[in-house]
Amino acid sequence: MSDTHASNARPGMGEAGTTRTSHEHHELGFIRKYIFSTDHKVIGIQFMLLGLVFFVLGGLFAMAIRYQLAWPWESMPVIGDLLFPNTGQAITPEFYTMLFTMHGTIMIFFVIIPLLTGAFGNFLIPLMIGAPDMAFPKLNMFGFWAMIPAIFCVLMSFHQPGGGPAAGWTAYPTLSTIESAAPGSVSAQTWWLLALTWVGVSSMMGAVNYVTTIVKMRAPGMTMFRMPLTVWALWIAALLQLFALPVLTAASLMQVSDRVLHSGFFTPTNLVINQLNPEGAGAAAGGQPLLWQHLFWFYSHPAVYIMVVPAMGLASDILSVHARKPIFGYKPMVYSMSSIAGLGFIVWGHHMFASGMNPALGMTFMVATMMIALPSAIKVFNWLGTLWGARIQLTTPMLFILGFIAMFIIGGLSGIWMAATPVDIYIHDTYIIVAHFHYVVFAGSVFAIFAAIYHWFPKMFGRVMNETLGKIHFVGSFIFTNGVFYMMHQLGMAGLMRRTADPYDYETYAHLQPLNVFITISAFCLFVWQIFFVWNFFHSMFWGKRVGRNPWNACSLEWEAPSPPGHGNFDHALRVHRGPYEYASPDVEEDFFAQTREVESK
Amino acid sequence: MIMRITITLLMVALLVLGIVSWADYEFWLMAPSPSHYTWWWPEEMSTLGQRVDNLFWLILVMVTVMFVITMGALILAIWKFSAKREDKAVFIHGSHKLELLWTAIPAAMLLVIAFSQMSTFAAMQFDSSMQDEDGHDLPVLCEIWGSQFDWRFRYPGKDGRFGTNDDFESAYELVMPMRDTEKDQDKKMVVFLLRSRDVLHSFFVPHLRFKRDAVPGMTQRIWMAVDDEQMAEIMGGREDKTFDIICAELCGWGHYKMSGRVRVLPDAEYEAWVEEMTALQFGNS
Ligand code: HEM
Ligand SMILES: [Cu+2]
Ligand SMILES: [Cu+2]
Numbered sequence: 001m002s003d004t005h006a007s008n009a010r011p012g013m014g015e016a017g018t019t020r021t022s023h024e025h026h027e028l029g030f031i032r033k034y035i036f037s038t039d040h041k042v043i044g045i046q047f048m049l050l051g052l053v054f055f056v057l058g059g060l061f062a063m064a065i066r067y068q069l070a071w072p073w074e075s076m077p078v079i080g081d082l083l084f085p086n087t088g089q090a091i092t093p094e095f096y097t098m099l100f101t102m103h104g105t106i107m108i109f110f111v112i113i114p115l116l117t118g119a120f121g122n123f124l125i126p127l128m129i130g131a132p133d134m135a136f137p138k139l140n141m142f143g144f145w146a147m148i149p150a151i152f153c154v155l156m157s158f159h160q161p162g163g164g165p166a167a168g169w170t171a172y173p174t175l176s177t178i179e180s181a182a183p184g185s186v187s188a189q190t191w192w193l194l195a196l197t198w199v200g201v202s203s204m205m206g207a208v209n210y211v212t213t214i215v216k217m218r219a220p221g222m223t224m225f226r227m228p229l230t231v232w233a234l235w236i237a238a239l240l241q242l243f244a245l246p247v248l249t250a251a252s253l254m255q256v257s258d259r260v261l262h263s264g265f266f267t268p269t270n271l272v273i274n275q276l277n278p279e280g281a282g283a284a285a286g287g288q289p290l291l292w293q294h295l296f297w298f299y300s301h302p303a304v305y306i307m308v309v310p311a312m313g314l315a316s317d318i319l320s321v322h323a324r325k326p327i328f329g330y331k332p333m334v335y336s337m338s339s340i341a342g343l344g345f346i347v348w349g350h351h352m353f354a355s356g357m358n359p360a361l362g363m364t365f366m367v368a369t370m371m372i373a374l375p376s377a378i379k380v381f382n383w384l385g386t387l388w389g390a391r392i393q394l395t396t397p398m399l400f401i402l403g404f405i406a407m408f409i410i411g412g413l414s415g416i417w418m419a420a421t422p423v424d425i426y427i428h429d430t431y432i433i434v435a436h437f438h439y440v441v442f443a444g445s446v447f448a449i450f451a452a453i454y455h456w457f458p459k460m461f462g463r464v465m466n467e468t469l470g471k472i473h474f475v476g477s478f479i480f481t482n483g484v485f486y487m488m489h490q491l492g493m494a495g496l497m498r499r500t501a502d503p504y505d506y507e508t509y510a511h512l513q514p515l516n517v518f519i520t521i522s523a524f525c526l527f528v529w530q531i532f533f534v535w536n537f538f539h540s541m542f543w544g545k546r547v548g549r550n551p552w553n554a555c556s557l558e559w560e561a562p563s564p565p566g567h568g569n570f571d572h573a574l575r576v577h578r579g580p581y582e583y584a585s586p587d588v589e590e591d592f593f594a595q596t597r598e599v600e601s602k
Numbered sequence: 603m604i605m606r607i608t609i610t611l612l613m614v615a616l617l618v619l620g621i622v623s624w625a626d627y628e629f630w631l632m633a634p635s636p637s638h639y640t641w642w643w644p645e646e647m648s649t650l651g652q653r654v655d656n657l658f659w660l661i662l663v664m665v666t667v668m669f670v671i672t673m674g675a676l677i678l679a680i681w682k683f684s685a686k687r688e689d690k691a692v693f694i695h696g697s698h699k700l701e702l703l704w705t706a707i708p709a710a711m712l713l714v715i716a717f718s719q720m721s722t723f724a725a726m727q728f729d730s731s732m733q734d735e736d737g738h739d740l741p742v743l744c745e746i747w748g749s750q751f752d753w754r755f756r757y758p759g760k761d762g763r764f765g766t767n768d769d770f771e772s773a774y775e776l777v778m779p780m781r782d783t784e785k786d787q788d789k790k791m792v793v794f795l796l797r798s799r800d801v802l803h804s805f806f807v808p809h810l811r812f813k814r815d816a817v818p819g820m821t822q823r824i825w826m827a828v829d830d831e832q833m834a835e836i837m838g839g840r841e842d843k844t845f846d847i848i849c850a851e852l853c854g855w856g857h858y859k860m861s862g863r864v865r866v867l868p869d870a871e872y873e874a875w876v877e878e879m880t881a882l883q884f885g886n887s
Contacts, residue, residue: 268819359727389692511635
């Protein structure tokens with residue numbers, strides 16, 4: 001942390017310069033300013049708090065899942081009476097299906113996507129391209145407020161007769177469409193689908209805004225190829241949303257229609273469930289369960305990239321700042337993210353190799369999937385290239401990004417087995433898949449989110465987070481994350497299926513309990529360890545060390561604005577002269593050459 | 603300095619963990635286990651299993667190489683370049699040559715993997731693999747029915763035709779003939795119809811590396827085959843020669859207990875079993 005820019009003074013004005021933020025000439029009441037705000041920064045922070053609150057809920061669900069897998073059906077000490085008074089303080093099979101369904105749903109739709117695109121998309125895009133706000137501030141506000149009905153629906157879904165939704169986050173029919181097939185399919189599933197639809201509305205409003213803002217509102221001199229990779233990544237993710245989301249929305253409404261109006265998009269004729277011919281199924285059947293899978297994955301494969309491409313962008317920016325070195329291969333980075341996005345639309349079938357889909361189609365999806373591993377590899381190599389010859393500052397954000405890279409390598413490499421169809425037939429839906437996507441989504445995206453919070457916290461609140469606590473948070477999180485997810489590869493190799501409430505009655509699985517106990521203990525530790533983050537976050541928000549505009553000596557535009565920026569963001573006109581990664585430039589004395597700095601002779 | 607050592611050690615630990623688990627799988631065979639099962643996959647016994655496993659090993663080798671190179675570079679970079687230094691970092695924006703290199707090499711590796719698996723996948727799933735030389739479909743041994751939460755197997759009985767009154771049903775246990783490798787080299791595969799009565803299920807037999815969703819409204823022809831020599835070697839000394847069928851697709855609250863067993867019998871014993879089942883079903887009439 002340097003003191004050169006420890007004050008909020010405008011660069012070039014000297015320490016005595018007026019720290020005029022727009023607060024003074026733009027007073028709004030509390031409600032307009034913090035609740036119904038149209039300011040992208042406030043909306044970004046709203047999304048961040050929302051994401052973090054749901055992170056706790058999703059995390060608690062994960063802990064319950066882990067408890068069940070380590071000690072199936074055993075009564076829970078202390079909290080068992082409170083949670084399960086009627087079932088011997090223990091989880092029931094029905095409850096377990098609800099747990100993993102809602103764990104996945106919440107983590108994906110209420111944590112990762114809101115945090116990456118909602119929080120950082122909103123907060124960073126205008127600041128990084130030098131715009132005063134989003135192109136459509138009101139739409140942006142509605143984007144956040146569309147999350148409220150989504151939250152309402154998801155909370156309602158827990159309180160339905162029969163209990164919460166229980167068909168998995170993938171909601172495959174006919175389990176999800178027929179009321180008698182699962183307790184959670186009585187009515188909870190409809191609320192679940194509506195919640196998803198509202199999240200979609202929110203994402204859509206955000207995506208329209210990001211695309212327009214990035215195309216139309218860049219500061220003078222900010223060409224596309226001078227944009228930070230974060231902005232590129234968020235732009236690409238927004239385009240993915242725009243093209244993929246309509247399909248999910250349509251599919252969800254079709255499933256609602258199957259459930260409520262007894263149409264038969266996904267329901268074939270002649271089912272027998274619980275010895276009964278389900279009503280509805282007989283009425284207008286002739287549907288195809290596989291149709292849902294195609295529609296669902298047409299959205300949800302791109303969605304996994306929506307959950308990682310922005311993280312790759314954040315990682316690139318943070319890496320370059322704290323390595324004090326230009327990002328290696330800026331254009332290859334842009335091209336590889338674009339090709340991930342493009343290829344991302346033709347690989348959805350790799351989730352369906354064992355589904356009974358035409359195997360010739362499977363072959364095509366296999367080749368496309370192999371190819372999509374390539375851009376991910378290119379990105380990793382370029383990050384390594386960035387580190388080589390760098391002057392690495394081991395700050396907390398940097399540590400999280402280094403952790404991100406290491407664990408993303410593992411998640412990316414395990415993807416290759418899954419792309420290889422004959423091998424995937426064995427590992428499909430085993431714990432190897434669980435390990436794979438947690439390495440990319442938790443160890444990848446969530447680590448990048450942590451890094452980003454530590455990195456941009458000063459910009460958000462004008463104060464830094466405590467470095468010592470941050471480092472403690474990193475070391476424990478890194479160890480326990482691997483403790484939880486690494487050994488899941490072994491469970492998967494042994495053939496253990498996901499979503500299995502009590503595996504130990506199978507001869508094949510009986511010996512796996514000790515491994516699961518180990519994983520569960522690591523998971524509890526990981527969960528508890530986050531206290532260091534929570535404490536640091538809230539404490540620093542009010543009592544952290546104050547900093548000036550540019551505590552990390554970074555080049556990109558957001559660090560030109562006061563910390564925190566006022567309404568309208570920048571207090572002086574901006575002109576961009578160069579790319580965002582001119583660290584260690586020989587043209588200036590300092591080791592960073594800000595994007596806006598006028599060229600001056602050495 | 604403390605952080606420099608800590609982060610390097612953490613990364614080294616991850617590298618070691620990766621090497622141990624990917625390159626030296628025998629490590630996992632020593633895992634505590636009261637049965638024949640380990641922390642690695644169960645021994646394969648199908649005629650295709652060997653090819654699947656070989657593919658797995660091929661990928662394992664390539665992935666381990668990539669893992670060691672990338673993690674090695676990461677660790678080196680972290681250690682070397684996080685030392686305190688006063689001068690600036692190297693001012694470089696990229697390198698065309700390197701980009702070409704690290705695009706072309708992984709691309710080639712991925713293509714090798716992609717093409718080396720095609721024939722195995724075709725043999726597994728294409729219809730043509732379930733036909734005889736003249737292109738006629740091979741006869742079906744039995745129908746596999748999934749329903750909440752059990753597996754049932756409907757056999758056509760001695761006349762070999764479904765829908766006649768000598769059909770019989772076996773619950774929980776799938777019994778299939780083991781063909782003699784020498785004698786029936788090319789007729790070893792046993793064909794089944796996979797169906798579901800209610801929701802999705804998935805028919806998974808870890809020992810045979812077989813998995814396929816049972817989809818309501820769809821009838822799928824599938825095949826499995828046991829390699830008799832391989833099976834003799836693995837199961838020979840064991841009392842219980844049956845192995846697990848596991849449901850691999852969420853099918854409701856009882857998904858976890860939707861199990862079954864496969865029993866593989868030599869041709870003669872299989873015929874005897876069919877007799878016995880028929881008698882059980884119609885003995886009294
Ligand atoms: C390096 C390139 C990657 C390849 C080749 C790859 C391949 C695959 C394949 C084939 C599957 C399906 C496996 C199965 O169900 O049998 C899968 C599952 C999954 N992947 Fe990846 N993947 C890659 C990277 C990623 C990334 C970057 C993410 C997310 C950030 C991701 C998230 C997921 C998720 C969430 C699932 C599981 C979905 C579910 O069934 O619930 N993958 N991956
Ligand atoms: Cu996918
Ligand atoms: Cu099942």
